[in-house]
Amino acid sequence: MIPDAGHIPVLPQAVLTYLQPQPGQHFLDATVGLGGHSELLLQTPGIRLTAIDRDAQALALAQQRLRGYDVTWWHGNYADYPGGEFDGILADLGVSSLQLDTPERGFSFRHAGPLDMRMDPQQQETAADWVNHASETELVELLSRYGEVPYARRIARQIVQKRPFHDTQALADVIWYAVPPSARYGRIHPATQVFQALRIAVNRELESLERFLQRAPDWLKPGGRLVIISFHSLEDRLVKWAFRRDERLEIVTPKPVTPNSQERQSNPRSRSAKLRAAVRR
Numbered sequence: 001m002i003p004d005a006g007h008i009p010v011l012p013q014a015v016l017t018y019l020q021p022q023p024g025q026h027f028l029d030a031t032v033g034l035g036g037h038s039e040l041l042l043q044t045p046g047i048r049l050t051a052i053d054r055d056a057q058a059l060a061l062a063q064q065r066l067r068g069y070d071v072t073w074w075h076g077n078y079a080d081y082p083g084g085e086f087d088g089i090l091a092d093l094g095v096s097s098l099q100l101d102t103p104e105r106g107f108s109f110r111h112a113g114p115l116d117m118r119m120d121p122q123q124q125e126t127a128a129d130w131v132n133h134a135s136e137t138e139l140v141e142l143l144s145r146y147g148e149v150p151y152a153r154r155i156a157r158q159i160v161q162k163r164p165f166h167d168t169q170a171l172a173d174v175i176w177y178a179v180p181p182s183a184r185y186g187r188i189h190p191a192t193q194v195f196q197a198l199r200i201a202v203n204r205e206l207e208s209l210e211r212f213l214q215r216a217p218d219w220l221k222p223g224g225r226l227v228i229i230s231f232h233s234l235e236d237r238l239v240k241w242a243f244r245r246d247e248r249l250e251i252v253t254p255k256p257v258t259p260n261s262q263e264r265q266s267n268p269r270s271r272s273a274k275l276r277a278a279v280r281r
């Protein structure tokens with residue numbers, strides 16, 4: 001069975017509304033993941049699709065899911081894609097449920113696993129390298145910048161004192177005890193933002209997104225559409241400002257599109273999603 005093949009892509013209706021797939025058009029899914037959004041687009045007859053992911057395991061699963069459709073595959077960072085000419089481009093940022101739910105990938109402290117977090121396991125640097133080798137000051141900077149982590153100093157100090165770390169749960173435990181008791185029982189576990197910050201740093205996510213936002217408008221035909229779904233304020237800020245500054249683009253979502261309460265309930269991953277769309281002039 002394909003893990004999570006039945007998973008529901010985020011904001012499916014808005015993706016179709018803003019990409020407006022028409023028969024015969026060519027789309028780029030820059031973050032194909034498990035192929036949920038791609039499969040939606042491919043329901044329009046005669047659509048061609050190019051699918052990118054830096055995670056070879058995700059690509060293999062998407063290939064299985066989208067067998068029989070006209071899809072070209074590209075393994076790598078979307079920021080390095082050589083380019084093409086598309087009617088629409090989609091990027092659904094962040095981690096996939098496959099990555100989060102596979103303990104050996106080390107993305108989640110809810111499962112015991114190695115401190116890895118690489119979206120592309122061919123890449124050298126893992127989360128353990130950051131945690132075990134960065135200086136205390138570098139850790140504070142990383143946690144504040146990429147996770148907006150409360151108590152970043154206390155957490156960084158404890159990490160440096162208790163390292164080396166090799167697994168996710170040992171790190172989460174130290175973070176738990178590093179924060180004051182009043183911060184331990186909130187809506188989210190205190191390790192959540194720390195893990196987000198590490199993941200962003202390990203995968204250089206913001207640098208890749210910035211480069212992609214600079215390059216992708218050139219891969220669109222005039223009238224072509226660019227749709228980006230982000231999951232935290234750091235990503236959304238980059239998208240918002242890149243769209244505003246870019247003379248090649250006309251914004252078609254004055255405010256980001258967010259899921260309604262029904263979607264938020266049925267698909268918890270959608271809760272923080274924000275979709276922004278623009279059209280190539």
Ligand SMILES: C[S@@+](CC[C@H](N)C(=O)[O-])C[C@H]1O[C@@H](n2cnc3c(N)ncnc32)[C@H](O)[C@@H]1O
Binds near residue numbers: 008054078095209
């Ligand atoms: C949220 S998932 C996409 C889910 C997909 N839209 C679906 O419906 O199944 C994000 C995917 O983007 C990939 N990804 C993240 N950053 C990337 C980058 N810079 N280049 C290529 N792929 C990236 C991740 O490996 C992950 O598989």
